[in-house]
Amino acid sequence: GNSVTQMEGPVTLSEEAFLTINCTYTATGYPSLFWYVQYPGEGLQLLLKATKADDKGSNKGFEATYRKETTSFHLEKGSVQVSDSAVYFCALLGQGGKLIFGQGTELSVKP
Amino acid sequence: NAGVTQTPKFRILKIGQSMTLQCTQDMNHNYMYWYRQDPGMGLKLIYYSVGAGITDKGEVPNGYNVSRSTTEDFPLRLELAAPSQTSVYFCASSQGATSGNTIYFGEGSWLTVV
Numbered sequence: 001g002n003s004v005t006q007m008e009g010p011v012t013l014s015e016e017a018f019l020t021i022n023c024t025y026t027a028t029g030y031p032s033l034f035w036y037v038q039y040p041g042e043g044l045q046l047l048l049k050a051t052k053a054d055d056k057g058s059n060k061g062f063e064a065t066y067r068k069e070t071t072s073f074h075l076e077k078g079s080v081q082v083s084d085s086a087v088y089f090c091a092l093l094g095q096g097g098k099l100i101f102g103q104g105t106e107l108s109v110k111p
Numbered sequence: 112n113a114g115v116t117q118t119p120k121f122r123i124l125k126i127g128q129s130m131t132l133q134c135t136q137d138m139n140h141n142y143m144y145w146y147r148q149d150p151g152m153g154l155k156l157i158y159y160s161v162g163a164g165i166t167d168k169g170e171v172p173n174g175y176n177v178s179r180s181t182t183e184d185f186p187l188r189l190e191l192a193a194p195s196q197t198s199v200y201f202c203a204s205s206q207g208a209t210s211g212n213t214i215y216f217g218e219g220s221w222l223t224v225v
Contacts, residue, residue, distance in 0.1 A: 004153075032210030043115075043201060043216040044154075051210040089153060096161070097142050097208030098169065101153035 002027045002094045006102035009087075013080055013109050021075040021105045023064075023090035032093040033057075033066055033073040038104075039086045047075075047088070080109045113137045117202050117217035124192040124224045132187040132220050134202030142205045143185040144169075144214070145177065147198040154201065160185055161208075192224045 007022040025033065032051045036044040048057030050066035050073065057064050062077045073090060090102040118133045136143065141162045146154040146169075156169030160179040174196055176188040185204075189196060199221050205214040 036216075043218040044203075045216070046213055049210070093208075093210055095208075096159070096167075097205060097212070097214075098144070098156055098159060099154075099203075099214055101146075101155075103151055103153040 002031065002092060002100050004090050004092055004100055004102035006088075006090050006105050009104070009106040011105060011107050013107070015082055015109055015111050016079045017109075019075070019077040019080045019084075019107065021088055021090075021107070023073045023075065023102060025071050025073065025090075025092050027071075027092055027094075030068060033064070034091045034093070034099070035062070035064055035073070035075050036089040036091060036101075037086045038089065044089065080107070082109045082111055085109045115202055115204050115215050115217040117200070117220050119220060120218065121221045122223070124189070124222065126192060126194065126224060128192050129188070129190050130192065130222075131189075132200055132202070132222070134185045134187065134217060135183050136185075136202075136204040136215070137183065138204060138206070138215070139182060140204035140206050140215075141182070142207060142212075142214075143179065144203040144205075145175070145185070145187045146201045146203065147171065148201060148219075149198050157187065157200075189222075194224050196222065197224045198222060 035047040048059040050057040053068040145157040158177040202217040
């Protein structure tokens with residue numbers, strides 16, 4: 001069946017550091033892929049998405065490229081800020097419009 | 112913009128009690144979902160609905176019930192609360208099942224069963 005695996009957290013970085021959060025998936029076919037972000041005490045917000053192979057999703061300085069060869073969708077940002085501290089979820093869109101999530105990666109950015 | 116609204120935000124239940132988590136959306140979305148979020152486990156789908164009058168089980172439905180009498184509302188019922196149901200619950204909605212449809216989430220309901 002479909003599944004998503006993310007790198008374990010927590011990830012702690014200094015401000016302006018480069019961020020990579022790894023995400024790999026197992027799926028039948030080529031599902032759409034998403035990154036959601038959850039700020040403390042809030043619900044999930046869509047950060048970016050990619051709907052087909054080689055697509056690059058981007059938003060707020062974050063990027064992720066849909067790599068079908070490596071079944072990956074790693075999240076990157078060139079220079080993180082304290083305000084980026086949150087939990088990040090990688091997800092794929094399964095049958096029937098159901099999102100399948102990874103376990104989440106907590107990011108903490110220190111000034 | 113109200114979007115997806117969940118109530119209550121926080122609740123403490125005793126073992127064996129019952130309660131309903133309310134969810135309503137004002138976007139006229141056909142699809143609605145209930146997820147639970149446990150630490151280090153991501154979100155797991157409890158139940159979902161593709162339209163009024165239609166519901167189906169997700170990955171972890173045991174101990175829960177849902178109904179979808181209107182397009183707007185999708186309440187989640189816990190009949191006999193157990194400590195294993197201590198979790199954060201998220202309601203979500205989308206217009207359809209394809210990738211062009213964004214899934215919107217509510218702000219969550221923190222439930223503790225003691």
